[in-house]
Amino acid sequence: QSALTQPPSASGSPGQSVTISCTGTSSDVGGYNYVSWYQQHPGKAPKLMIYEVSKRPSGVPDRFSGSKSGNTASLTVSGLQAEDEADYYCSSRAGSNNVLFGGGTKLTVL
């Protein structure tokens, strides 16, 4: 199966909001409420930011939110801060025995 589709880059100024999309199919994103988002700073391990489409783990700021419509999921970062600059990856369950990641989006805080 192909990776989920994300834009390679996104950007915004401090304080602004930015939304990153993640497009799949009815066999993955559209078929399950098991979309998750990860933040990765250079040289670091990924960090879970959103799970099950819109849930936030403890400790993740409420500036981060997730949603889904059809085969496309979205991550919105509100009130952008310098430390939000990182790579972001979406992921989805795909069938009964598979997991897919998106290609990643590099978020730049201008």
Place this chain on the structure above:
Amino acid sequence: QVQLVESGGGVVQPGRSLRLSCVASGFMFSNYGMHWVRQAPGKGLEWVAVIWSDGSNKYYADSVKGRFTISRDDSKNTLYLQMINLRAEDTAVYYCATEGGQLSFCESWGQGTLVTVSS
């Protein structure tokens, strides 16, 4: 707190084998499914394999099926990834991660171990 420490990476020639380990602490390892996820240099994340908490089910990405085997030893709080017939395209940082349930998400991640396949 949850801690996952991978080891076993290194430089290996194409066609050879390698076994990665991931030692878990700070949580009840036997209650959690576990993933391996890899990241080639400068590239995105790629899911590799998952094992259920009781070890009853193991699933693999098509790219590694038949060459990689995921296993666990709950008495040692350790997850393994046995890799055989390694190829250049297997070069990556390999991360272990806890499974959130229902193949829903990777909750906690280790720091990764680098595997380089090169002659």
